[in-house]
Amino acid sequence: MKVSQDELISILSQFNPWWRGETITDLPEWRRAAFRELYEWVDSPPAPRAVLLSGARQIGKTTLMLQAVDALLERGVPPGNILYATFDHPLLKLAGIDAVLEAWREREPRVDGNEYLFLDEAQFIRDWGTWVKHQVDFARHRRIAFTGSAMPLTEAEQESGVGRWHTIRLTTLSFYEYLQIKKLSLPALPRIGTLRDLFDWTQPELYRVGESATHYVGHFHEYLVRGGFPQTAQVESVTQAQRLLREDIIDKVLKRDMTALFGVRRVLDLEHTFLYLCMHDGGLLDMPDLCANLEVKRPTAQNFLELLQAAHLIYRLPPFGYGKDVLRARFKVYLADAAIAPAVMLKGKAILEDAAALGIATETAVFKHLFARYYPQNVRFSYWRGRKDQEVDLVAEVGGQLIPFEVKYRAQHTGVRELKGLVELCRQKAIDRGYVVTKSLDDFGVIRELPETEARVMRVPAALLCYWMGESEVGRGRA
Known part of the structure; x- marks a missing residue:
């Protein structure tokens, strides 16, 4: 024709x-x-x-x-x-x-x-x-x-x-871009060149910035449930935003693109695989459990994961390390946007009342912001897992340096006791600095003494970290 x-x-x-x-x-x-x-x-x-x-x-x-x-x-x-x-x-x-x-x-x-x-x-x-x-x-x-x-x-x-x-x-919209598209009038925040700059700030300076950011927290939570897609950012209600995300974006990718681009025939099995990942966002992928739950063979499940990553719906993070041990180990899976899981599972704003779900959504958002900021530098991201189930959520390898990020999005302030995995990684690899992503705006500052290590660790509230990582004028320097 x-x-x-x-x-x-x-x-x-x-x-x-x-x-x-x-x-x-x-x-x-x-x-x-x-x-x-x-x-x-x-x-x-x-x-x-x-x-x-x-x-x-x-x-x-x-x-x-x-x-x-x-x-x-x-x-x-x-x-x-x-x-x-x-x-x-x-x-x-x-x-x-x-x-x-x-x-x-x-x-x-x-x-x-x-x-x-x-x-x-x-x-x-x-x-x-x-x-x-x-x-x-x-x-x-x-x-x-x-x-x-x-x-x-x-x-x-x-x-x-x-x-x-x-x-x-x-990637989907950063928190900074989300605020711009919403045309919100908020108190100005200082710009930073890199996260490293925060180590030079005094505690009173950190306190003043935390006070200025008070109005940002509510918008950050809405961003987590509304989504970082331009369309979903601009509709009136969160319910409408999540329906749009579910029907116009996810369903079209799973039901149309996967067939048109990749010839997928088992669309229902693919949907079930994606639903499983939504229920385990930010977690270690248990392939035997996935295969048993969905009654699919491992090669089929592996193919579905590769297709979902190809369609930009998920990220897969390997464990820290190289060689055969990494190939045999479990991957960590993040959804492309923190709002995807609540939208798929019809949760509305319920995650804001669920401390565990809110922590997972925040970790997903933090990873996306770090990935978007440092992707052009070919930064390698992984997670670290040590003895006794000690873990560090994210490890960025930047120019030969290891920079760990641990997400602790909870009401209590973060101390050394809650950072055993981070302390152990810094000790083993002689790391000189790391970051803990926190919830409270006053949980902000340097943890000065980590046992058996010379590392300095900066606690940064998630709303501020995501804002700074997404700010268009922030240089693409080191973390």
Whole structure:
């Protein structure tokens, strides 16, 4: 079946209103922290590469691309030299990329200057990796940005695509971005360059910041149950937000994308696997228990986990270490957003009254914020488990240094007695600093004496840590 050029031109004209001299409607004023990096790679790329925006459904990839288009138009780029096309559209998918480009140039003849191609859901382009490689190698006048909602987009063509695109991996909204999109008027908080800066603050300075952050805690809790998706952040009620998250994001990924992209047939088993993970968010994955509960074989369960990670719904953390011991050990699983589990299990705001569930949601949010902030530096994240079930929630390996993070989200203040795993890890690995993520705003400051170790440990309230990690102006320095 062939799609006529006139039909393609009609579709593309709807997606590209700037060809008619019209502005892009409904474009939000706020911009995600990733905008600056995307625009740099589109406008003045540091290397001859395309740029890939990779991330889950509905986290703002299309909006980011259209904001980049808007910025290019403001800079004076000829409108006809900019193309936006989404290959989620059945006719564009059927026609293919070459026919789309021919229709574009039939409608808008090229003028001098670079061409800018913004291609949404590029995983539906046939042999997309080979096409991108060819464009980067031989069409140097073209700047290409493309999106994908599945990790195979970056892995399936890994061999042919090495060095041909730069990946910007988007997570759901940070707490900082959530506050920006909500346009909330809150007391200003000081900026920090890195978390290390906090060790130089005096206790009175920490106290003053904690007092200023009082109004942030309630919004942080709502963020945990409402979710870090732009759509869910802006609807009126938490119930509506969770229904939207469950129906428009999770269900579409599990029931549509998994079939269309990966050919999954056992959708019900996949859903049950995901539900199991929602019930064990932030915990060590017990594969025999999962297989027994769901009555699936281990290879099937393993395949489901890989698909859920490919669709950006989960993260898997290995234990600290290297070699065969790690391969045989259990992984820790975090959901992509703290609000996913409450939404799937129809819990509403109930987790706010459940200390254990609130602690798990906070740990999930903390991991996501640390991952998003330090992912561009190729930081390796793991968890540590020692003797007598001693454990450290997160360990970041940054430039050869180990930096542990322990989440203690509870009413009591945190002392050395509650940090046996952290103390043991710091002693074994001669670690000089670590962080404990706390609940109370006055549970904030240095724990000065850890037995048998010279490490300094900073207690940081979760709302503040997530705010600072998400703040767009925070440097991507060391933790």
